[in-house]
Amino acid sequence: MTDDRAQLLALRQRLQTLLEAAQDNERKLDRFDAVERKLIAAVSMAELIERLLMGCRDEFQLDAVELWLLDPECELRRTVPPDALAQPRWLDGYAPLAGLYGNGRTSQLLGEQHPALASAFAAQAGIRSAALLPLIRENVLIGSLHLGSTDPTRYDSSSGTKFLDRLGAIAAISIESTLNRERLRIAGMTDALTGLHNRRYFDHRSQIELSQALRHRAPLACLFIDVDHFKQVNDTHGHSAGDQVLRQVGRLIQQMLRSGDLAARYGGEEFVLLLPRTAEEGALEVAERIRLAVAGRDFSDSPTPLRSSVSIGLAVLPAGGASDLASLINAADAALYEAKRQGRNCSVMAAVKSAPVVTNS
Numbered sequence: 001m002t003d004d005r006a007q008l009l010a011l012r013q014r015l016q017t018l019l020e021a022a023q024d025n026e027r028k029l030d031r032f033d034a035v036e037r038k039l040i041a042a043v044s045m046a047e048l049i050e051r052l053l054m055g056c057r058d059e060f061q062l063d064a065v066e067l068w069l070l071d072p073e074c075e076l077r078r079t080v081p082p083d084a085l086a087q088p089r090w091l092d093g094y095a096p097l098a099g100l101y102g103n104g105r106t107s108q109l110l111g112e113q114h115p116a117l118a119s120a121f122a123a124q125a126g127i128r129s130a131a132l133l134p135l136i137r138e139n140v141l142i143g144s145l146h147l148g149s150t151d152p153t154r155y156d157s158s159s160g161t162k163f164l165d166r167l168g169a170i171a172a173i174s175i176e177s178t179l180n181r182e183r184l185r186i187a188g189m190t191d192a193l194t195g196l197h198n199r200r201y202f203d204h205r206s207q208i209e210l211s212q213a214l215r216h217r218a219p220l221a222c223l224f225i226d227v228d229h230f231k232q233v234n235d236t237h238g239h240s241a242g243d244q245v246l247r248q249v250g251r252l253i254q255q256m257l258r259s260g261d262l263a264a265r266y267g268g269e270e271f272v273l274l275l276p277r278t279a280e281e282g283a284l285e286v287a288e289r290i291r292l293a294v295a296g297r298d299f300s301d302s303p304t305p306l307r308s309s310v311s312i313g314l315a316v317l318p319a320g321g322a323s324d325l326a327s328l329i330n331a332a333d334a335a336l337y338e339a340k341r342q343g344r345n346c347s348v349m350a351a352v353k354s355a356p357v358v359t360n361s
């Protein structure tokens with residue numbers, strides 16, 4: 001072989017290596033691009049977390065992915081249902097992040113034997129190399145995404161971190177914008193004065209509760225609670241004292257309920273409750289507990305006492321009976337009217353007639 005031919009061969013091999021590296025990079029870029037698009041498109045915090053944990057693991061063929069999120073006020077975790085498929089590690093304080101990054105704010109590649117591997121993947125042994133991506137918003141470290149592999153050569157300090165830095169930045173932006181969206185969603189379902197759900201949310205949830213009650217042939221109770229002579233409270237003690245009464249009545253109601261029950265402010269001085277799997281006797285017991293708690297309370301924060309009371313109308317959708325929400329609500333509303341008529345500060349139960357069961361087979 002002449003020198004020229006040997007040089008040509010070496011050049012060809014070099015070209016081939018470069019070509020393969022370029023193709024490799026392109027595939028890598030595509031994978032990152034696919035993950036980033038999914039993060040940006042997530043519509044809820046639960047979905048975003050699932051995409052960060054499971055999406056990254058599958059797309060990058062990793063052996064473990066961990067997500068740590070700083071959440072001292074428990075605001076983030078309230079946006080993720082406890083039974084959501086993927087859960088991050090919620091951090092109440094900054095110390096675990098400081099333990100990983102110190103004062104630094106850049107992606108870290110951890111090769112085999114790196115002491116930080118064990119703490120970054122507390123739940124999983126056998127990770128032999130990893131990339132730790134700091135999640136930063138407005139110069140504040142808000143969390144950390146850990147990509148782990150059992151392959152000791154997958155991440156080492158000689159690899160570049162450009163793609164990883166970008167992924168970390170997009171993950172952090174996505175967390176912030178999803179949190180803002182969740183805040184709006186929650187505000188849109190919450191009554192600002194009492195912190196209970198608002199009527200809009202009640203209208204939405206009540207459809208779900210009705211179909212659950214029909215499917216499980218379980219009773220569903222509806223309670224309308226109205227503060228008595230509330231106009232007089234406003235007129236005598238002032239509007240802000242009236243607000244205070246509404247806030248405290250809302251809190252008392254909430255305290256009397258089980259976790260699956262629904263309480264909402266229906267409007268003005270009127271509250272509505274839906275109690276799944278609750279028949280007449282149980283519903284009446286809840287109503288009386290609320291009524292007595294309100295009647296026994298002094299709502300004043302001054303030496304002049306401020307007493308109040310509520311009237312309650314109840315209706316129960318009988319187990320196994322089929323009906324529509326409107327008739328349940330109308331019956332409870334009519335029972336409330338009757339409670340007012342009977343002199344207030346009492347609970348009245350209405351009967352809801354069952355409509356014939358319609359089946360679509």
Ligand SMILES: Nc1nc2c(ncn2[C@@H]2O[C@H](COP(=O)(O)OP(=O)(O)OP(=O)(O)O)[C@@H](O)[C@H]2O)c(=O)[nH]1
Nearest residue numbers: 226227228229230231232234239242243268269340
């Ligand atoms: N402070 C305060 N008052 C409100 C609010 N929403 C409605 N109200 C007042 O609640 C009062 C309701 O009065 P009415 O509907 O006459 O009923 P009531 O005085 O409670 O009488 P009964 O229901 O018949 O016992 C009105 O004066 C409303 O202005 C609120 O958010 N805050």
